[in-house]
Amino acid sequence: xxxxxxxxxxxxxxxxxxxxxxxxxxxxxxxxxxxxxxxxxxxxxxxxxxxxxxxxxxxxxxxxxxxxxxxxxxxxxxxxxxxxxxxxxxxxxxxxxxxxxxxxxxxxxxxxxxxxxxxxxxxxxxxxxxxxxxxxxxxxxxxxxxxxxxxxxxxxxxxxxxxxxxxxxxxxxxxxxxxxxxxxxxxxxxxxxxxxxxxxxxxxxxxxxxxxxxxxxxxxxxxxxxxxxxxxxxxxxxxxxxxxxxxxxxxxxxxxxxxxxxxxxxxxxxxxxxxxxxxxxxxxxxxxxxxxxxxxxxxxxxxxxxxxxxxxx
Amino acid sequence: xxxxxxxxxxxxxxxxxxxxxxxxxxxxxxxxxxxxxxxxxxxxxxxxxxxxxxxxxxxxxxxxxxxxxxxxxxxxxxxxxxxxxxxxxxxxxxxxxxxxxxxxxxxxxxxxxxxxxxxxxxxxxxxxxxxxxxxxxxxxxxxxxxxxxxxxxxxxxxxxxxxxxxxxxxxxxxxxxxxxxxxxxxxxxxxxxxxxxxxxxxxxxxxxxxxxxxxxxxxxxxxxxxxxxxxxxxxxxxxxxxxxxxxxxxxxxxxxxxxxxxxxxxxxxxxxxxxxxxxxxxxxxxxxxxxxxxxxxxxxxxxxxxxxxxxxxxxxx
Numbered sequence: 036x037x038x039x040x041x042x043x044x045x046x047x048x049x050x051x052x053x054x055x056x057x058x059x060x061x062x063x064x065x066x067x068x069x070x071x072x073x074x075x076x077x078x079x080x081x082x083x084x085x086x087x088x089x090x091x092x093x094x095x096x097x098x099x100x101x102x103x104x105x106x107x108x109x110x111x112x113x114x115x116x117x118x119x120x121x122x123x124x125x126x127x128x129x130x131x132x133x134x135x136x137x138x139x140x141x142x143x144x145x146x147x148x149x150x151x152x153x154x155x156x157x158x159x160x161x162x163x164x165x166x167x168x169x170x171x172x173x174x175x176x177x178x179x180x181x182x183x184x185x186x187x188x189x190x191x192x193x194x195x196x197x198x199x200x201x202x203x204x205x206x207x208x209x210x211x212x213x214x215x216x217x218x219x220x221x222x223x224x225x226x227x228x229x230x231x232x233x234x235x236x237x238x239x240x241x242x243x244x245x246x247x248x249x250x251x252x253x254x255x256x257x258x259x260x261x262x263x264x265x266x267x268x269x270x271x272x273x274x275x276x277x278x279x280x281x282x283x284x285x286x287x288x289x290x291x292x293x294x295x296x297x298x299x300x301x302x303x304x305x306x307x308x309x310x311x312x313x314x315x316x317x318x319x320x321x322x323x324x325x326x327x328x329x330x331x332x333x334x335x336x337x338x339x340x341x342x343x344x345x346x347x348x
Numbered sequence: 349x350x351x352x353x354x355x356x357x358x359x360x361x362x363x364x365x366x367x368x369x370x371x372x373x374x375x376x377x378x379x380x381x382x383x384x385x386x387x388x389x390x391x392x393x394x395x396x397x398x399x400x401x402x403x404x405x406x407x408x409x410x411x412x413x414x415x416x417x418x419x420x421x422x423x424x425x426x427x428x429x430x431x432x433x434x435x436x437x438x439x440x441x442x443x444x445x446x447x448x449x450x451x452x453x454x455x456x457x458x459x460x461x462x463x464x465x466x467x468x469x470x471x472x473x474x475x476x477x478x479x480x481x482x483x484x485x486x487x488x489x490x491x492x493x494x495x496x497x498x499x500x501x502x503x504x505x506x507x508x509x510x511x512x513x514x515x516x517x518x519x520x521x522x523x524x525x526x527x528x529x530x531x532x533x534x535x536x537x538x539x540x541x542x543x544x545x546x547x548x549x550x551x552x553x554x555x556x557x558x559x560x561x562x563x564x565x566x567x568x569x570x571x572x573x574x575x576x577x578x579x580x581x582x583x584x585x586x587x588x589x590x591x592x593x594x595x596x597x598x599x600x601x602x603x604x605x606x607x608x609x610x611x612x613x614x615x616x617x618x619x620x621x622x623x624x625x626x627x628x629x630x631x632x633x634x635x636x637x638x639x640x641x642x643x644x645x646x647x648x649x650x651x652x653x654x655x656x657x658x659x660x661x662x663x664x665x
Contacts, residue, residue, distance in 0.1 A: 080486070184366035187641045189596075190603025196371065199625060199633045200378045200385065276495055280607055283497050284625055296495075303501055303611060307516075310505045317498030325493035332489070 071264070074337040081333035084326035091323060095145050098138035106135040107291045115309045124315050127298075128305050136293035137315050143205070143288055144295040144320070148275030150209045155216015155274065156267040160259075162217060163224025164251045170229050179225070185218045191280045198286040205288045208281055215277060216270050223266050227259040261338040268331035272324045279320045295320050352656050360649050367641045368424050371634060372417055383409055385630035388433040429635030434627045439635035443617055450616035452523045453535055453609070454601045460540025461547055461597060466590065468544070469551025473559060473586075474578055484548065491545020496604050500538040500611035507534065517612045535612040539604040543597050550593050555586040588659050595651030599644040606640075 075081045099106075110130035118125040124133035162182075166175045185193060194215040201207035231237060232255070240250050256263075281287040282296025283303075290297060295316040302312035375382050383400065386407045392399070404410045408419060423429065429439040465488075472484040508516035514530055521528040558564065559582050567577045606618035613619070617636055624632025 180362070180366065181370075184363060184370050187363055187367045187645050188637065189599030189640070189644045191606065192603055192637050192640055195606070195621070195625070195633070196637045197374060199630065200374055202380075272493065276493075279495055280497070283495075283607060284610070284622055286625060296497075299495070299497055299501065303497070306501055306504055307508050310509060313498065313501045313505070317495065317501065320495050321493055321498060324495070325489065328489055328493050 070337060071334060074333050075330060078329075078333040078336075080329045084329040087322065087326045088330070091141065091319075091326075092145065094138065095141035098141065099135070102134060102138055104132045104135035106131060106139040106293045108132070109291075115305060115312075117309070118311060125309070125311055127301055127312055128309070131291075133298075133312065133315060136298060137295075137319065140293035140295045140298060140316065141319065143292060144275065144278060144282075145323070147205065147208050147212070147278045147288065147294075148323075149271060151212025151278060152216060152267065152271040152274035154209060154213025155270055156220055156263065158213060159217045159220025160224050160256070160263055162221040163226075164228055164255055164259075166221065167225040167228025168232060168247060168251055168255065170225070170232065175225075178221075182218045182221055185214075191215075191277050194277050194281055195284065195286060198281050203286050203289045205292075208278060208287050211281065211286075212274050212278060216274060220263070220266055220270065223262055224259055227262055228255050231255055231258050265331060265335045265338050268327060268334055272327040272331060275320065275327065276324050353653060356649060356652055356656070360645055363645050364642055365421075367645070368421060368638065369417075371638055372420050375634075376413065376416075383407065386433065389627065389629075424638065429638065430631035432624070432629055432632050434624075434629045434632070439631050440639075442620060442632075443636060443639050446615060446617045446620050448522075449519070449614065450602070450605055450609070450618060453532060453539070453605055453614060453616055454598065456523065456532060456536040457539035457543065457601045457604070458594070458598055460536055461543030461601070462594070464540065464544035465547025466551050466587075469548040470555055470578075470583060470586075472548065472552040473555035476556065481552075485552070488545040488548040488552075491541050491543075492549070493545075494542065496538055496542045497607045497611050499541060500535065500608050503534050503538060504612070517614075519613065519615050532614075535605075535608050535614050538608050538611070539601055542604055543600055546600070547590070547593065547597060551586070551590055554589045555582060558582045558586040561585075588655070591655050591658065592651055595644075595648040598647040598651075602640050602644060 075085055108131060110126070113122070113126050113130040114128055116122055116126040116130075122132050122134065124137060127133055127136070162178060166178045169175055188196065194211045197211040197214055198207060201210060237250060237254055240254055245253075278287060279294075279296030279299070282294040282298075283300045285297070285300065287296055288294045298316040299313055299320075302309070302316065305312060375385065383404050386409070387403070391403070395403075401410070408416055411419075427440045429443070431437065432439055432442065435442075468484045468488065472481045472488075475481050504516040507514045514533055516534070518531055519528075520531040523529050523532045561582075564577060564582050567581045568574075572581075602618075605614075605616060606621055608614070609616045609618035610622045617640065621633060621636035621640075624630070624636060
């Protein structure tokens, strides 16, 4: 394993006389990367989770190329076969190969989860920056009331509403997940910005006439990066879970495309005749979400020890 | 206290109004013609433009937007949530009929979540850093991470295939009868476990905050036993923020019920909502989502009122 060797390098650098302890480090991005890495490496579950996540992404990318079976090919003669050499994960009620569906489903489920979380983080951060920077103005009040109203739709309901209006498609699911993620991220970023905004370096850059956009981009985002990354990680977990829920309800990527949540819905229909069908997609969703949560928790302990999870499901 | 109560009651109105407005805006801001959401199942696919205009007029989509908005608002106020495209029955009536089922399931789930989550969180905080804490918090993270629909399917398989002590799915009447209770146990456990994970994590951090307070140190230093300090001084204060969380938890129970009711064939609002999704019956979806959102806002109102009652420091001005 080459990981520890790579990781010890910054540790030496930090331990070198006259570098880390006094004053802020020269390159903030480098130091952040180092702090994240140190936190994950120091936490066994987070380390295992990171390895798992790298593996599952690799499987999603390479798997369908190696195991070259059509995940949409139906074969009524081969319905509900238990796992065997020919079909390592068995077949579903349409005779489709479950391993092939799991591998292609990994691409869709992970892509949707990450893309949806990314959308929520980007728009949530922008909204949080703007409302924090212009905190107390009518704009801030209006935006935060809208966010409050979005919180009135608990859990998956906001995503259900949007997905139901837009109709099922890959892009629409990502839109629904992005909107679903905005309230949490924007509140957190707003909170951080509100506390940063009164600090001397921001006042100083205002005094020298820096534009609002420049202050946000050069001073505020950079200092809010820690909490943003922590909650971005946690929102990936929520996003994958919510995407699977939408898929289970038939609001996800439309069939016959394989998606883990929709596969569980198929498995529900034959829950006693083919119990194995629910094991693969269920375990895949569970382990992926668990791994992301372990990493997110480790990062939060490092960056944001006094915080709490707002959205519970 | 009474001004607090009245002010808090009035704060509910803008939130509910906002939720209704958000739904209306989402329908009309979304790309595409909103009429596509209101096409009944027996409507011909290649209908003439005339038929579509006729439908538009029937649904009211031909009127100016502000009029549509006002009649939408007025409808909600009168608890008129539109008519199901599939069944041609009022959505609000169907929801009210199913409301007791979902409330029973939701309250039982919440009870399970509290009974599991709060003691685990307290124990974890007291034994911070110990093996007990590690195991408990890992389990809590399992609860947060497991998709409730998978957990439901696994529990169904457990009783259906291996351990037939409970019916795997269905509905057996009110949960206050012996038979009805047997049917509610599995879905309630499914939803409760997910909620318990979040509650345990929150309870632990709330408890740790309190255990660091000066008055806890004072209590310890004057020689009170650990048990008295933990239960009389720390826990009673740590539970206060948890009460707020109960309102939020109730929301996640409702949201969990949407999916879990479908897994277990539980005839509640969630099942109704999902049937609406499957039949492309948008009025049903919209009505059920709005109804659950308002229920959630009211649940939060109640917890806030309880909160103001148990914590005399809370003053509203």
